[in-house]
Amino acid sequence: MTPSRLKRLLQSWICEDLEQHNAGLQREIAARAEAERALSEAYEAAGRKNAELENANRHKTQFLATMSHELKTPLNAIIGFSEMLRDGLDGEVSPRQKDHLDEICQAGSQLSALVDDLLDLSHIEAGRFALAPEDCDLALLLDESVARQRAAMAAKHLTFTAEIAPALGNLRLDPRRLSQILAKLLANAVKFTPEGGAVSLRARRTVRPPLPQAPGQEAAEYLELAVADNGPGIAPELRERLFEPFALLNGSLTRAQGGTGLGLALVWRLAALMGGTVAAENVPGAGARFTLWLPWHSSPLPFGEGRSGMDKAAPAVPLALVVEDDDLAAELIRAQLAAEGIEVLRARSAEDALRLAAGRRPDLFTLDILLPGMDGWELLERLKQDERLAGVPVVILSIIADSGKGMSLGAAKVLQKPYSRRELKQALSVLDFARADGGPPAVLLVDDDPRAVELFTAHLAQGNYRVLSAPGGAEGLALARAERPDLIVLDLMMPEMSGFEVVERLKEDPATAAIPVLIVTAKILTDEDRRSLNGHVLRVMEKAEFNHGRFINEVRRALRRRITDTAPCPTEAPPPAAS
Structure with missing residues (x-):
């Protein structure tokens, strides 16, 4: 074969090989492009x-x-x-x-x-979901949480024991969410404990290994809260999914006791959000025990100055000092006043009343005339001679009902036993405040739900109030400017103009900026909602917590603030003329 022919063959072979290689590359590129696509x-x-x-x-x-x-x-x-x-x-x-x-x-x-x-x-x-940490008095929060379950425990004749470590002090955490966790754990314990059984709560500061699900929230010490009962315990098949939503719905025990299976799921998630965890176990010879651990973050506030789990704007509950020596009569008055949201302190004699009033000034006295030792008339005189107590209204509740004498000595109302509940409610109007013109306080209701307006009106009708109402935000603003009410009760969720916009416009208008606003709403407020309302409303009251006593207390509290804020300042005497 000649060199030239060999050269041509080599060139042909190389070309074929290159073409095949190029075709392979094209196929690979196409395949890769297809894979990328x-x-x-x-x-x-x-x-x-x-x-x-x-x-x-x-x-x-x-x-x-x-x-x-x-x-x-x-x-x-x-x-x-x-x-x-x-x-x-x-x-x-x-x-x-x-x-x-x-x-x-x-x-x-x-x-x-x-x-x-x-x-x-x-x-x-x-x-x-955002937490709202604040300085919290732990002992007070625990007391409040247990107090909310007292009635349910009493109904089942349960024994309750608490083992609270001394001087737990103040912690930095979200008190509302901790109260929510405790409420569900205690309610579960009460629910599954048989009649005449026992429920216990333990609270202490402890050391435990760091929690893996809380990176960045590690703590050297933890708050440990344990709630135990002597119910049937936790079924083995439920332990693995106890904290899953609706995990308990198929349990015959849960069907018998009631419940959706959401409570424990929420407890676990809230604990995790707070950097903690919760565990469940059966107690040998007893029932179940749920233990909560939360990172211990001490509050800088001195002991006793932290807040409880209640709202920061919790109302100052009116205090009545009931002066009554008869136990049955005193209990009746206590129940009637409690229904109006009034705290009661009892004195069995006039001497006891003076001693108690010296330590804590009440907002109201109810007074029996027939008392051992010093009688009611003399006590009334003593009260009106005391500069500190003279302004406290006195309602006489007695078999002896000398209205002329009582009013002349300074009593606000005189009722003869037996009196009706309606008469007592009317007498309690002395806790309300009149306008400067002598008329009743005006309350403007702004709510698009006519049932809510009717409910609020029915509650206010029990006292001395002039009630105005508006079915929407625009109408409410117009009425507020025209009537200048002493208080506005406002819903947030309304069509066309929301309660948030109403609040903003009220505060922008000098004519309405000073009117206190009480929010009563079914809306669950977000942190953004609370920030937008902060400083512009007196209190936010959820409709879930609404009842007559709380509502009337909030109204009275707002009116007290309104009258205090608008009271004229004393003027200084002019300087003496130069001689």
């Missing part, structure tokens, strides 16, 4: 799916928030009117009727709590 499409599909899931989650949260308002608005009316009937505000009811009304109130409250639990879980899952 498929990967890009998959990535885009995943992005669309994530967006759809986020959108669905957002819609779910929005739906639950809307449903919360739509469910709780009629629930508030059901509970509120039922409580009014039960408490005899529209006339006496029989014991059987009272029991039935109690059942309605309890069922309504349970349904309201369920709505709140669903909304809280939804916010936690959506990452929209």
Whole structure:
């Protein structure tokens, strides 16, 4: 073979090889491009799916928030009117009727709590749940949490024991959420403990290994709270999923006791958000024990100066000093005043009354005339001679009802025993405040729900108030400017103009800026909501916590502040003329 032919063959072979290699490269490039296109499409599909899931989650949260308002608005009316009937505000009811009304109130409250639990879980899952840490008096918070379960414990004749470590002091945490956790653990213990059983609470400061689910929130010490009962304990098949939502719905025991299985799921999630955890175990020879651990973050406040789990704007509850030597009569008066949200201190004699009033000035005296030792007339004179106590209204409740003498000595009202509950409620108008023109305080109700307006009006009708109402924000603003009421009771969730906008416009207008605003709403407030209202409203009252006594107390508190804020300042005497 000649060199030239060999050269041509080599060139041909090289060309074929290059063509084959190039074709292979083209196929590989095409395959890679196809793979990249498929990967890009998959990535885009995943992005669309994530967006759809986020959108669905957002819609779910929005739906639950809307449903919360739509469910709780009629629930508030059901509970509120039922409580009014039960408490005899529209006339006496029989014991059987009272029991039935109690059942309605309890069922309504349970349904309201369920709505709140669903909304809280939804916010936690959506990452929209924020804590509000503050300095908290732990001992006071524990006392309040236990006090809320006292009635349920008494109804089942349960024994309660508390083992609280001394001087726990103040902690930096979210007191509302800790109260929520404790309420659910204590309520569970009461629910599953048989009649005549026992429930216990232990609180202490302890050391334990760091919690893996709380990175960045590690602590050297932990607050340990343990709630135990002597019920049936935890079934083995439930232990692994005890803290999952609805985990208990299929349990026959849960069906018998009632409950949705949401409470423990919420407890676990709240504990995790606070950097802690919760565990459940069976106690040998007893029932179940739930133990909560939270990082111990000491408060800089001195012991005893922290807040409790109650709202920062919790009302100053009026105090009545009941001067009555008869136990049955004193208990009746206590119950009647408690129904009006009034705290009661009792004195068995005039001497006891003077001693107690010297230590704590009451907002009201109720006074029997027939007392051992110093009688009621002499006590009334002594009270009116005391500069510190002379301004405290005195309502005489006695078999001896000399109205002329009582009024001449300074009594605000005189009622003869036996008196009706309505007469006592009218007498309590002495706790209300009149306007400068002598007329009754004016309260403006701004709410688009006519049932809520009717409920508020019915409660206010029990006292000395002039009630105005507006079905929406624009109408409310117009009435506020025209009437200059002493208080505005405002809902937040209204069509066209929300309560938030109403508050903003009220504060922008010099004519209405000083009018106190009490928010009563079914809306669960977010941190952003609270920031927008902060400093502009006197108090936010959730419709779930609404009852006659609390509402009237808030109204009285707002009016006290209104009158104090608008009272003219004393003027200084002019300087003496130069001689």
